[in-house]
Amino acid sequence: MAAGRVVLQISALLLVVGLPWRVTSSQQVPVLLWSSESSLWNNEPGTHGGHVTTDRQLGQYLDSALISGPRNVLIFLQDKLSVEDFTAFGGVYGNKQDSAFPNLESIMESSPSSLVLPSVDWYAANILPTYLKEKLGVSPLHVDQSTLLELRLNKSIPSLLVVRLPYASSNGVMAAKDVLRANDEVIGQVLSTLKSEGVPYTALLTALRPSRVSTEADFGVANLRRQLLAADTPQYPPVSFNNTENTPCILFWAVNITLHLENTVRDLSGSTFSGAGPQLTAGSSCDLTDSRLVLNYDNGLKIIFHMSNRRYSVSGRNWTTLDRIEVFNGTHNATFLAPQASMPSIYSFHCQYVSSLSTFGPILINNSSRDSPGTKWNLHITEFQIQGFNVTGLKFAYASDCAGFFSPGIWMGLITTLLFVFILTYGLHMVMSLKTMDRFDDPKGPSIAVPQTE
Template sequence: MPACYATPADHKFLLLESIFPVSAQGTPALFWSPEKPLTHLPEISGVDPVSANLLQQEYLKPLMQHSTESAVVFLKDRLHIDDFTKFADVYSLDSDGGAFKNIKSFMDEYFSLEIPQVKDPLKAVKELKSSFVGAVHTADSLAAVEKLNLGPSQKFLLIVELSPSSDLNDEEQTIASNDVTVGAVCHHLQKRGIKYTAMFTGKSSSAHQAEEFETFSGRHLLDTSESNIGTFVNISGAYLFLREVLVHIAHKDEKITLNLTVTDTFADESDINNNTALIQFDFDGTSKNGTGDYTVKITFNTTLKGDRWTINKILLSVDGIGEVGSNGSLSDSPLRTDDMDLVIPVLYSYHCSSMKMYVDYIRNKDLKDFQGTYVILNGLQMQPFNVQNEAFFNAQDCVGFFSRGIWMGIFSSLILLVILIFGVMMVLNLSTPDRFDDPKGKTITIAQAED
C-alpha cells in the first residue's frame, strides 16, 4: 500500500483503519511541509512496522536535512493509532479532527505523509539530533519557542516536548491541549517566515493499547485455575505455548493411547530462520496401560510470505511401535487439517484451544493400517515470525470457515424460510368466492314444487 501523500483537495485525515489493522503495533508518525512535496519518499507497507533506522535514513534524513529548511519534531509521551480512532472523529465526513483539530488542518492544507506504525521513533529522533547539521533547540511550550533566536536565515532542529498524559481518563483533554500547542508553534514559525518540515509522533506506543494475547497465567472469566497451566518457550525469537498433548495410535486391531509430558525443552530442536521455521515438538512417554515406551515428534513446516505466514504441513513421527510389515511404524506421516485455516496474517499468532488432527491415510495409502490415529494439541499458540513487544500478537483461531453454530443457524433459517414460502404460496392460491348473488343483477329464483 503506498504512503498516504496528500494535497488540500484529496486528503482524508487518518482514515487508516481501512488500510491498516487498528491493533497495529508501533507508534504513528505524521509529517507535513508547507513548501516541499513528499512524493519522493519510499512507499509504506500496511503490515510491516517501520524500524527506527529506516525512519531515520529514508524519511527524516531526506525531509529534515535540507540545506534551506529547518525541522520541527513534536514529541508526545505515548501515541497509538487507536488514539486517532477514539479522539479524531475519523468516521465523520464533516469532522474537524476532534482532539487533533490543528494537526488535521495542517495535514489537509500542506503536503503530508502518514506512517501508521514505527518501532521506537524516539531512537530515530535521537539519531537525527546527534547528526543534524545546524542548531538544535528544545522547548516545551509556545512561550519557550518565542524566547529562542529563530530566523528564516538560520537552519535549526526544534524538538517540542508535549505535555504527558497523567491519567488515561484525561487522555483526550491532554491530546487536545497538545494539539493547541502544535498549532500555536507552527503559526508562530510561519509568522517569522521560517520554512520547515514538521513531524508529530510519540516516544512509545500507548500503554493502554497493549495488544491482546493469551497470557497463560492467572484466570480468565469462566475458566478454572488449571485451564491456563501450560509451557511457554522462546526459541530463537519464536514464541510457542502448549498446554498438553495426546496421541492415540490405532494400528490395525491395536489401540495405544500415549501419556506424554510437555517440558520446557519440548521445542529445543526447532530451526528458526528469517523466512522459514521448522517448529519441532519432541515428547517422551509411555502408553496408558504401560505396555511400552515411545518417542513422539510433531513437526510444523512454516513459511513467511509477504503479508502472511503459512503452516505448510504438519508431520507425526512415533518411535517404539512394533514393526509389522511396511506399515508398522510412523515416520514423518502427514496429519490432515482440511477444515483449518493455516494462513495467518504476518503480525498475528496462531491459536487453537483443541487442535485435533488425523493421520492422512486418504492421500497416503501406506498409512491405511493407521486409520483412526490422531493427535490432539490442547492450548496451542505459536508465532514464529515478527514477535514484538515481548508478547504474542492477536491470535487467529483455528475455527473453520463454517462452525457448527453457523451451520445450525443456516439450517434453522432455511427451515423457517421454507415454511414462510409455503405459507405465502398458500395465501396466493386463495380465490374469491363467486357463488353469491350479484345485488345489481337479476335475482335468482328457484321454484319449489307444491305438495
C-alpha cells in the first residue's frame, strides 16, 4: 500500500508540472529574446519571481514571434550562462561603463520587441535549435562574424543561424567578465551587420547549462528587485541621506509612491527619484540608535520615516524597527504605524506593498486622531525597501522580506494533507477492527440440525 501511495504522489507531481514523460531539472538558464519587429510579446504575461519557464511555455513565446515576426532567427548559444552573470557583471543603476554587457543592454532597451525569461529549464534551451528547425523547416547553420558577411539573407526565405559563444575556462571573476565582454562585442558586431543589410530578424541569447556564478553579498536593489535588462523597470539609484562624515547612512527605494489625501491622489514617484538634490532629504538625521528620513515635496508636503535600532536580549542581537511613518500636508498630519516592519540591524527591509489600503494587507495602520482629517488619508508604496543603519555605500544590505513563510497555498496544502492523513488513519482503524464471525468455529456451541425431507 505504501508503494502505491508513492507512485500516486509521483504521478500527481508530474501531472501538475505538465511533463508526464520526464522529471523537470532543477537547473535553469536565462533566455533573452528581441526582434526588429514591434509588438511581438506585448500580450504575453510577465513571469513572476521564482517561476521556471518550461519547454512548452517557451514554445508558446516562440510561436507567437514566428507567426507575426521575421522568419530570420538568430541564436546566440553560450556554453554557460546564469542570471547571476548579469547581476554580477552588469551595469548598476543604468551605468554601462563598468558593465560586461553594454551592447546587450542597449539592444534590449532599444529593440521594438524584447522579452526576458530569467529562469528557463536548461532542457528547453538545449532543444531550441531542433525546435526552431521543425518550425522554420530549415536546418540550423553555424556561423561566425566572418561567414555572416558572406551570407545573403532573404526576407521571404526562412533562415536559422547559430552563433556559439564560449565561457571562461577558469573560475576567476576577471576571466569570466573578460569573456562575457568579448561575447557582448560579438553580439553587437553581428547585429550591426544584420542592421546594415536591412534584414529583419528575431534573436535569442541563452546557454547550454548554467554557470552558477556566485557573488559575494552583492545584494543591491538593482540586483534583487528588477527584471533582468528589462526596459520598463525603473533604473534609478536609491534616495540616500549622508551623515556628518558625508557618507550614506539611510537608503530608500521604491517603484511607486502614491498618497491619497481625501479626494486627491498624488503620485510622488517622479518627485522622489528624479534627482531633486539635498533639499529632498532636508531635516533628516541618523545616529547609532535612531534614524529619521524626511522627504520634502512642494506645497509643504512631507513624508517622514522613523526608525530605531535596539538590542534585544532574547535574540542576542540588534533589531531595526520602522516605528511609524508621518505625513504632513502643510496644515494637517497623519501617522501610520508599521508593527510588522522589523529586521536585524545588519539587513535592509523590503516589502512588495507597504500600504494602508485594506486590499494590500495590514502593513500600515492609520493611527491618526479621530478628529483629524488624516484618518481618511492612505499611503501606498510599491516595492518598498529601506535601510537606516549599517549602510555601506549606495547598495542595500541583504533584504529581510515581509512575506510570511506560510502563504495561503501552503496552508491549503497542509490542511489537505492533514485531511487525507485523517481519512487514511480512520480507514486503517476500521479495517483493523473488523472481526470474523465465530459461530461455526466454536465446537462447544449448539449444533445446527438440518431436517431432511423425502
